[in-house]
Amino acid sequence: TESESEKLLHLEDILHKRVIGQNEAVKSIARAVRRARVGIKDPNRPIGSFIFLGPTGVGKTELSKALAEAMFGNENSIIRVDMSEYMESHSVAKLIGAPPGYIGHEDGGQLTEAV
Known part of the structure; x- marks a missing residue:
């Protein structure tokens, strides 16, 4: 299996395999997750709370699922609120x-x- 440091290093590439056309969102998410995982932030705080906004079909749910799959091995490890x-x-x-x-x-x- 891929080590966590390898996942973090290549997180943007991993997310781009499933999410197309959302370069800025992918970059921001990857940066936030890396910050949380390498100890730059308060360990008592969540890794991140993300709000994805936009019209239907732009990749909000897909980005969430791709991130959950990459970090936790299961794309259903999200809380989705419509x-x-x-x-x-x-x-x-x-x-x-x-x-x-x-x-x-x-x-x-x-x-x-x-x-």
């Missing part, structure tokens, strides 16, 4: 949970439960 489900201001409760005093506030939201 933001089109949160168009109304009150629907944010589905994401982070209802505030205290509201029915279901102890249940948490889709994002908070996944994390």
Whole structure:
């Protein structure tokens, strides 16, 4: 198997095998992951939290899956949130949970439960 240092060294090439036309995004993601893995950042913080924006079909989900596959060996090692489900201001409760005093506030939201 490929060592982690080899993966980090060639991460952009690995991602470009699956993601086409998103050079800046791939470069930014690879740089952030390398920073996190080589100890330049606080080890108590997450490797990264990435928000990919854009119209359908530009490679947001594919980049996420390619990164998960490259780093964790499984493209399903992501938390995917379809933001089109949160168009109304009150629907944010589905994401982070209802505030205290509201029915279901102890249940948490889709994002908070996944994390």
